[in-house]
Amino acid sequence: MDLPITPLLPAIRDRLAAHPRLVLEAPPGAGKTTAVPPALLEAPWLAGRRIVMLEPRRVAARSAAGFMAARMGEEVGGTVGYRIRFEHRVSARTRIEVVTEGILTRMIQDDPELPGVGALLFDEFHERHLSADLGLALALDVQASLREDLRIVVMSATLDGERLAAFLDAPRLSSQGRSHPVQVEHFPARRDEALEAQVRRAVEHALARHPGDVLVFLPGRREIARAALALEGAAVDAEVLELHGELPVERQAQVLRPAADGRRRVVLATNVAESSVTLPGVRVVIDSGLAREPRYDPGSGFPRLDVVPIAQASADQRAGRAGRVAEGWAYRLWPASQRLEPQRRPEIAQVELAGLVLELAAWGDAALRFVDPPPPGALAAARDLLRRLGALDDQHRITSTGRRMLALGTHPRLAAMLLAARDGDERALACDLAALVEARDPLRGRDDGWRARWAALAAFRAGRTDADAHRATLAAIDTAARQWRRRLGARDAPPREAPAHALGDLLAHAFPDRIGRVHPRDPQRYLLANGRTARLADDSALRGEPWIVASELRHEARDALVLRAAPVDEARLRRDFGERFIERDEVRWDEARRALVAERVRRFDGIVLDARPAGSVDPALAAQALTDAVAALGLDALPWTQGLRQWQARVQSLRAWMPDLGLPDVSDAALLATREAWLRPPFEGATRLDALSAEALGEALRSQLDWPLRQQLDALAPVRIVVPSGMERRIDYALAADGTPEPPVLAVKLQELFGLADTPRIADGRVPLTLHLLSPAGRPLQVTRDLRGFWDRTYPEVRKEMKGRYPKHPWPEDPWSATATHRAKPRGT
Template identity: 50%
Template sequence: MKRLPIDDVWPDLRDALRAGPNAVLVAPPGSGKTTRVPLMMLDEPWLGGRRVLLLEPRRLAARSAAAFMARSLGEQTGETVGYRVRLDTRVGPGTRIEVVTEGVLTRMLQEDPALEGVGAVLFDEFHERSLHADLGLALCLEAQSLLRSDLRLVVMSATLEAEPVARLLGDAPVIASDGRAFPVETIYLGRSAERTAEFGPHFRAGRAGALERDVAAAVMRALTEREGDILVFLPGAGEIRRTEALLSAERLPSSVEVMPLYGSLPAERQDAAIAPAAAGRRKIVLSTSIAESSLTVEGVRVVIDAGLMRVPRFSPRTGMSRLETVPVSQASADQRKGRAGRVAPGTVYRLWSERDHALLPEARTPELLEADLAQLALELAVWGVSDPERLQWLDPPPRGAFAQARELLRRLGALDADGRATAHGRRMAELGTHPRLAHCILRAHSLGWADAACELAALLGDRDLLRGERNADMRLRVDALRRAARTGSPPQGADPAAVRRLLAEARELRRAADRIVRAEGAASGGSAAAAGPGAPAAGAAAHGADAVPVGLLLAFAFPDRIAQRRPDGRYLLANGRGAVLPGAQPLSRAEYIVAAELDDSGTESRILLAAEVSAADLERYCAESIAAEESVEWDSEARAVRPLRRIRLGAIVLKEGRLAHPDPESVRKALIRGLQEAGLEALPWTKTARQLLARMRMMSRFGGDWPDVSEEALLSRLDEWLGPYIEGATKLQDVLKVALADALEGMLTWRQRQELDREAPTHITVPSGSRIPIDYSDPESPVLAVRLQELFGLKETPKLANGRLPLTLHLLSPAHRPVQVTRDLSSFWSEAYFEVRKELRSRYPKHVWPDDPLSAAPTNRAKPRGNH
C-alpha cells in the first residue's frame, strides 16, 4: 500500500485515542485522512471488533471513499467496507467500516442512541459545518456523556480552526499533518467575486451570461497554457450546463472531453467524472462545490474557480428559505486551489482580483446559523430535547429561527403543546425528509394519494423538472413526471437522468411511508394499516380515481403558504405576507393557491411554483388550521361598530358575515376604540361643555384631587367618563345625542362641583350689577370682557381659585371695543386710567368719565339716569 502523509501522524492519533475518547485531526487534501484512518483503526484494541462510522457530507464522496478503501483491501464495496447513503446502501454482515452521509447518522442515532456495535465515529470535512454534521456531533457527544463513555469521536478537516472544536470535545488533543502537496501557481483574472447580482437575470432566463463566458474563456486559455485535466468550480448545475454549451461551441480538440459533476447526476456519470482520463485524452470537469473536499478528481493539474457557491438562507422575517449565490470564503478558495496540486505542480485561475480575494470572508458561515431549522428542531424533539442549549454546540441554533421552526412543527402536528414530539412527529422524523414533505406524505397516505405525494415531494426536493417553463403551476410538473413513469419518456427538454432519479426518489419515499404505516398499524392492532396500498382512499374517492389534488397536497406541506387572491390580483399568504405571481398566467385567476416556492427578496414574495386549491378542499381537509372568529370592530369609514363572524385560515378570511347577537360589552368597547381613533373633536361639543371642560382644566392646575382632563387623559379614560352615557349606541351618530357637559360633570364629586361653581364660576357680577360670563378658553388666563364704566368703584382685580388666579380683564369702551388689558386693576386706576380717560372723553363725550373712578357710581348704561 502506497505510503501517505497521514501515516506519519497515525502513531500520534493512535496514542491519543488509546488515552482518551476524542481527537481532532487536521490534514490537507491528499494526505489520506479520509481513506487511511478508518482502515488503520480496525486493529485497535479499544475497537473490540465493532464498526467504524465515517461521515461524509455528500453521497458521491461517501461512495467514492468506500470504493477506494475496498479496492485497497482487494475487495468489493459491501464487504469489509460499505456505505449507506439515501436511496443506496451497500453493507454486509462482515462490514466493519460504514461510510455514511450525515442524515443517515442522525437516523442511526435516533434508532439506537447508544450506537451499540459502533466503536468510533469520524466526522470528515467538518469545516463545511453542515447542519447535520453539527447536529450529529451534538448528539454523539450526549450519547458519549450519558451512555457510551467508550465511544471514540474524531473530527477531521483540512482547513478547520481546531482549537474551538478541541475545547468542545473536552480539550481533546489536536493532531496535524503537513500533507503532501505540490506548489500551485495562482493567476487572478480580475472578475469581482462580489458581483453576483448581475448573474441573476442570466440564471433565471437560462441563457449564458457574463459568468459563463468568462469561465469558458479561462478554460480555453488554460487548455493552451497548461497541461493536465482541468477542474472548474461553478455555483450550480444551471451554470454548468450553460458553460458546457459554450465550450461545445468552441470546437474543442477531439482529445478533450467535457464532463459535468454535481450532486443530482446519476451515480455512473459522477463516477465517470472523477475517474482518470484515458491515455492521450484530457478531461474538463465542470463541478459544483461537491469536488471541493473529500473527493479526488484524478489527473487534475488546473483549477478554474468562478469564486461562487450556492447556499440555503433562511429568513426569520418571512419564515422561508431561498438559495443564494454568494462569494466563496478564503478557506474554500484554498481548498479548491489545493485540488490542482494533488499529483504534480499545478495552476489555479481565479476569476476575481487579488484585491477582492483579501475582502472575502475567512471561512463560510455554518449552515446551522442560516438554514431552515425545522428538521433540526424535529430531530431534537424526537431525541427528547426541547431546548437546544441542553446540548453542546460549536454554535448554538439561533433562537428566532429555532422558535419559528418549532411553531411550524406544532402546526404540522409534530409537537404537542409542551414541545414534545408526537407519534405523528416521530413518524415524520423516521421518513427522513423535510418535515413539511413528511407530513404531506403521511397525511396523503391515509387519503389514497401516497404516490402523488411522494412524487410531489421528490419534485420539491430537487431542481425544477421543467426548467425555463414560465407557468408556475406545480400540476404541470406532477403530470409530466407521472407521464414519464407511464411512458418511459422524459418531458421535452428535461434531463432523462434527472427524471429517473426523481422517480427512484418517489419510489423510495413510498416504500418508506408504507413501512412506517405498516409498523404503526401493527403496533395499534391494525387500525393504521388501512392507509396502506390498496386501502380505501377517502380523498381519492372524493376527487375521482385519477385526479390528483396537487394544491391540496401542497396545503398539507405548506399550510402557512396557502394564499388568497386579492382584488388587485396579488395574493395574501396565510402567514400574513404578500405575494405575487409574475406575469399573466392561468394560475393568476385562481381564488386560492398554495405557494410551494417563493423568492422573498422583496417586500412581496414572487411566487415561483404553486398550485390551485379549492375552498371546499381547504374546509374539508385543513380544518385543523381553520378557526371561527367572532369580532366586534370599529369601521372608520362607516363610523359605526361592525359585529362580524369570520372563518379564518391564518391571515386569510375564507368567509365573513354579520354577527347576529354581539356581546353588548364588546360593542361598547369597540365604540370607545372608534371614538378614541376619531379624537375628542368628533364628540358633540357645545359651548356649555367646552366651558365646563376649560373650568375643570383650570382647577386641575392648582393640584388637589381634581381629575386630569387633558386631551390625552380624556381619550385614554373615555370608557370611564363617557361609557355610561353611550349604552346601546353603535355608531357615532348615536353619540352626537349625548350631553357632554353631563358626562364631564359626572367625573366630579359633589364637593368638587360646589367648589367649581364657587372658585371657577361661569359668570361674575360686576359693580354695575351686570352678570358677565368668564371666558375660560385659556385655562391659564381666564378672561372677563367688561365695559370700563361697569367697574367704577372696584378697587382690586377679581380672582378665581380661592384668590390664586386673577382674571385677565379686557376693559371695553361703550362700543365694546377693547381699550386696555390688565390683570392689575388697582394699578390701572392709579396710572393708566387717566390717559385712557382722555381718549374716551373725546370719542364718547356724552358719557361720564369721572376724575375719581373709585368713588364714581358704576353704570351699564350709555349715560347715567338724570344726567342731561
C-alpha cells in the same frame, strides 16, 4: 502506499486510547478520509466494534468506501460499506460504515446507545453542514450520558482547530499535506463576458501553457453544462468530464480514475472536488470563486441553493488541488481586488430549522451543545411551522404524527404531505409531488401552476415530452418519485390523470400556512392563512379560484407574488382542517374610528370568511384589543407625561450604571414586548384608549419594580438634589438614540453653588452630574463636570463679565468661602 498522514496514525490511535475525543487537522490530499478509519480497526479500545464516518457528500461517501475496500482487496459491502439516501451497501461483516446527510442522526435517534459502534468520525467538518453540527451535538450527549467509551473524532482540512478543540475539551493533532508550489493568478474577464466564455478562454490558456489535467470549479450542474457546451466548440484537445452529485455512480467512478489512454482531461466539478475526493493528474485549477450553498428561502419555506462567493479558506483549498503531484497553477476568475470572507459560515446560522427542531423534540432535550448555537428567531419560526403541521403540541413536545414525519427523512413539510395521502392513488401522487418540489423546475418557470408540471411528468412516463420541458430533469424526478414510492411501500403505479384539485389538496398539508382564499373584491389577490396577502401574475390560469395553496412566493413590498400554486377543494379543506374553521366573538381596534369594534367572525385560520356586528363588548376581549392596539400604534399612543419619560430614563440609566441591581428593561422595545404583563391589567373594563389616565399608566409602569427597587431608584437616581443654597433642584435624565444613558444634567444658578468644591455625583458616587451653571436670569454661563476647575480657572473671567450686568447679585472674589444663595443681595449692600 504511504500518505502524508501515515506517520501520524500511531499518535491518533494513542490519543484516542487516552482520551475519548480528538480533533484532527489535515489538508486535502493528506489521506485522512481513507487512512484513518482502517488504521483504527485493530485498536484495543475499539474492541472489534464498528466505525461510522459521516461524509457530507454522496460522491465522496461512495468514493471513500470504494477506495478503502479496494486497498483491502475487497468489494464495497464487505469490511467497508456505505449508506446514503435511498441506497446502501453494507453487510454483517461491515466494520467501517460511511454515511451521509441525516443517516447518522437516524442511527442515534433510533438507538442512542449505538450498539456495536465504537467510534464516530466526522469528516470534512469545516464544511459546517447542519447535519454534521446536529450529529456532533447528539454524539456528545450520547457520550456524556450513555457511552463514555464512545470515541469521537472531528476531522477537518481548514478550520479553527484550536477553538474546536477547546469546545470539545479534546487534544488536537495536525498533519502535513503533500503539496508542491502553486502559482496563483487572477484570470481577467472581458466586458459583459458570461462565466462559461471566461472558463473556455481560461481552459484554452491552461492547456496551451501548462502540462497535466485541468480541474474547473463551478457552482453547480447548470453552470457545468453551459461550460461543457462552450468547450465543445473550442479547440480543446482534451476529454471533458463532469463531476457533481447527480451523476450516475459509474460516471463518477470514471472521473475519479486516471485516463486509461493517457489523454489529458478537463474536469468540470462542483465543490465536491474541493476536499472530499482526489482527482489524479491535476496540475491546473481554474476557480470560478462561486459555490451553491443552502440559504433559507422565505418564499418557498425550504432551504434553497444560492450561488454565493466562496470563503478564502475554500479558495486556498481549491488552489492546493493543483499541487498534489508536482508544481501547479491556479487561475481565479474574480478580480484581485475582491475580498473573500475568511471562513465559511455554518449552515445552522443561515437555513430554515424545522428539521433540526423536530429532531431536538424527538431527542427530548433542546439544550444540546452546538459548536455554534442556532439563532433564536429561526428556532421560534420553526416551532410555529411544526405546530401548524401537527408535529409539535403547544408545549413544543413531539406528537405521534411528528415521529412518523421524522422517520421519512425529508423536510417536515413534505413529510406531512406524504402522510396525508388517504389511499394508493394519493400516495403515488404525493410521491410525485415530493419529487417535483425537491427538484429543479422541469418547465423553467413557464407558468405558476403545479398541474402543468405534474402533467409534463405524466407525459414523460407515457413516452411524450413537451417541447418546453427538460427531459433530463423529468427523468431525475421520475426516479426520485419511484424511490419515494418504495420508501412508503406504495404499490400503486402513479396515476395517469389527476382531478383538478388533487394536487392542491395534498400540497395544503405541506403548506397549511399558505392556503389562500380569493379576495372578495379582487380575483387576483388572495388572503393567506398566515394573515398575509399574495397576488397572482396577470396571466395566471388560477385567477379567480376560490381557494388555492401557494407553495412558492416572492415577497415584495406590498403583496407577495405567487410563483407556484394549485387550486384546493373547500370540502376537502373542511374535512382535513375542520378545527381551523372557527366562529367566535372578536374585538379589534378600528384605527379609522379610533374605537373598538365587536364582531361575530367566521374564519379559517388567519383568513376572515365573514364578519358581522356583535352585541356588547366583552371586557376581557376589549382589554386584549386595546393592548394589541398599542402594539400597532406604538407607545406614544399612551398618555405619557414628562415625569413618566424621566422615570423611564432614570431606570434605564441606573440599569446601565449599576447592572448588579437587576433593574428590569423598560425601553420602548422591551415595554412593547412585555405589554401583556404590565399594560393589559389597567385596561380591564376600558373600551377606549383614552380611558387610560396618566396616573394609571404611571402605576402600571412602576409596578414592574418591587418596593426595594423603587427605593433604590429614588436614592441612587434621584429626581431632585439639594444644592448648597438649601434649595432642591431637578436632575434631568435622557437616553441617546441607541438607548444608552446620556450624562445626567443639573441646571442651577451659579450663586447657589458657592462653597461647593466638587461636582455632585449620583449612583453611589459613580456618575458625576453635568452642571449647567446659569446666570441670575437663568441663561447658561458654563457647562462643566469639573466644578473645582471652574472655580479655579473660569470663574474669575465670568465674574469680571457678569458683575456689571447683574450688580444686584453677589459675585465674590472668593467663591470658596462665600455663602450660597438663590436670592439677590439685600438692598443697600
